[in-house]
Amino acid sequence: MTVPRESDRLLTPAEVAHLFRVHPKTVSRWVSSGKLSAVRTLGGHRRYRASEVYALLDESGIGAPVESVGP
DSSP: OOOOOGGGOEEOHHHHHHHHTSOHHHHHHHHHHTSSOOEEOTTSOEEEEHHHHHHHHHHHTOOOOSSOSOO
């Protein structure tokens, strides 16, 4: 079994919203505007590539909250 790298990790809308300190609906709007891309799960839920999210976070200059997201 291969362990995914951190950059391959997928984040939920709530995790992304927490990192940017915005509402999860805002994250969905970012996808519509092309600011961020999403991957759909088999169940139809949106997930976001951690590498892309953290790059956008660095670009925005907001910085992550003190506590980290997930393991």
